[in-house]
Amino acid sequence: MSWNLDSDRPIFLQIIQKIQTDIISGFYQPGDKLPSVRELASEASVNPNTMQKALSELERTGLVYSQRTSGRFITEDHKMIQHLKSELAQKIIEEFLEHMSQLGIQREEAIALITETIKGETK
Amino acid sequence: MTLLECKHLTKKFGKRNVLSDISLQVNGGHIIGLLGPNGSGKTTLIKLICGLLTPTSGEIYVNEMPIGTSSKKVISYLPDHSYLNDWMRVRDIIDYFEDFYEDFESIRAYDMLAKLKINPSDKLKTMSKGTKEKVQLILVMSRRADLYILDEPIAGVDPAARDYILDTILSNYDENASILISTHLISDIENILDQVIFLQNGVIRLHTFVDDIRQKEQKSVDALFREVFKC
Known part of the structure; x- marks a missing residue:
C-alpha cells in the first residue's frame, strides 16, 4: 500500500486524510485494530512522532479510539463513518466545481459534462 | 531530561x-535534520558533540553531563568518512564492536546485513563505496544508544537502498532516543524528520518543526532550503 505523501503540505494532515479514506473505503472495518504507531510510521516512511500526532488527532475526533493496553481501534459508530463519507464527498464536489468555474464552466454545463462522461464510460 | 544541550x-x-x-536543546524521541550548505559548520558541530574536537568557548551537555566517557557511551556516531580497517571482514568488525560497546547487538547487525544481502565474510576492501557505507550505518544502528549522530549517511547509496536504510533507521531506534542527521539529500529524508536545524556560516538560521514549515510557508523543507541558501 502506497502512501504518496507530498513534502509541501503538513504530513500529519495527509496521514489523517489517508486513514480517513481507508476507513470510508472499508480497508479498515469498524472495530478493526490499527497497526502500531511504529508499524504505520515505517510503512509510510514518516517520523513516528508525526504518525502519533495524526493518530491523536483522529482519536480526538472520535474516529479512532484507544484501549489503554491493547492499542487503537476504528470506531464502531457507523453513523459517524457515514457522516464523514458525505462530508468528504461534499468537499470533493466543491473543489471540482471550483476548478470548473476557473475554466469558465458554469454549474449546469458542468453537470451536463458529468452526465456525458458517465454515458461514455458505460458504453 | 534534556538529551543534548549546547x-x-x-x-x-x-x-x-x-x-x-550556537545554543540548542534536543530532547529524546526526535529525528532532527542538520542542514546547511558546504562549509556551514555541520561536521564541526557534530565533532564537538562527539568529543572529537574541543570548543573554543561554550558548553555541551549530553544527558546533563559534560562531554566525556559517559556521553560517548550513549552516542552512536557515523562519521563522514570511514575509520574501519579495509582488510577486516564484516564479521570481525562486528566482533570488534561487540567487544567495544556494551549496547551493541550483533543479532540486529546480522539481520540487517542479510536484508541488504551483504555477506559477513566479505572483506571491506572488496566492497563498493555504497556497500561500505551500508555496513557502517548498520554498525551504528545496531547499538542501543540514546543519541545517534549520522553525518551524511546516505550520500553514496543508490535510491532503492536509501529507502531501505531510512526504514532501517526508523525501525531501529528506541522511542526515547533521538537521531541527528546531517545531509544534503533533503528531499529524500525530509518525511522522516520532525525537526530541522538550518546552519549558515556557523550560526543557527532556523530551528523548527518540519510540519510548521509546511503549514506556514506551504513549502517542503527542500524548497525552503533552496530559497534560504540561494547562491
Missing part, C-alpha cells in the same frame, strides 16, 4: 569562526 558554543580554527554562539 550553550553559546563557539569554535575557531585559527582566526576563523567556524561556529559562533
Whole structure:
C-alpha cells in the first residue's frame, strides 16, 4: 500500500486524510485494530512522532479510539463513518466545481459534462 | 531530561569562526535534520558533540553531563568518512564492536546485513563505496544508544537502498532516543524528520518543526532550503 505523501503540505494532515479514506473505503472495518504507531510510521516512511500526532488527532475526533493496553481501534459508530463519507464527498464536489468555474464552466454545463462522461464510460 | 544541550558554543580554527554562539536543546524521541550548505559548520558541530574536537568557548551537555566517557557511551556516531580497517571482514568488525560497546547487538547487525544481502565474510576492501557505507550505518544502528549522530549517511547509496536504510533507521531506534542527521539529500529524508536545524556560516538560521514549515510557508523543507541558501 502506497502512501504518496507530498513534502509541501503538513504530513500529519495527509496521514489523517489517508486513514480517513481507508476507513470510508472499508480497508479498515469498524472495530478493526490499527497497526502500531511504529508499524504505520515505517510503512509510510514518516517520523513516528508525526504518525502519533495524526493518530491523536483522529482519536480526538472520535474516529479512532484507544484501549489503554491493547492499542487503537476504528470506531464502531457507523453513523459517524457515514457522516464523514458525505462530508468528504461534499468537499470533493466543491473543489471540482471550483476548478470548473476557473475554466469558465458554469454549474449546469458542468453537470451536463458529468452526465456525458458517465454515458461514455458505460458504453 | 534534556538529551543534548549546547550553550553559546563557539569554535575557531585559527582566526576563523567556524561556529559562533550556537545554543540548542534536543530532547529524546526526535529525528532532527542538520542542514546547511558546504562549509556551514555541520561536521564541526557534530565533532564537538562527539568529543572529537574541543570548543573554543561554550558548553555541551549530553544527558546533563559534560562531554566525556559517559556521553560517548550513549552516542552512536557515523562519521563522514570511514575509520574501519579495509582488510577486516564484516564479521570481525562486528566482533570488534561487540567487544567495544556494551549496547551493541550483533543479532540486529546480522539481520540487517542479510536484508541488504551483504555477506559477513566479505572483506571491506572488496566492497563498493555504497556497500561500505551500508555496513557502517548498520554498525551504528545496531547499538542501543540514546543519541545517534549520522553525518551524511546516505550520500553514496543508490535510491532503492536509501529507502531501505531510512526504514532501517526508523525501525531501529528506541522511542526515547533521538537521531541527528546531517545531509544534503533533503528531499529524500525530509518525511522522516520532525525537526530541522538550518546552519549558515556557523550560526543557527532556523530551528523548527518540519510540519510548521509546511503549514506556514506551504513549502517542503527542500524548497525552503533552496530559497534560504540561494547562491
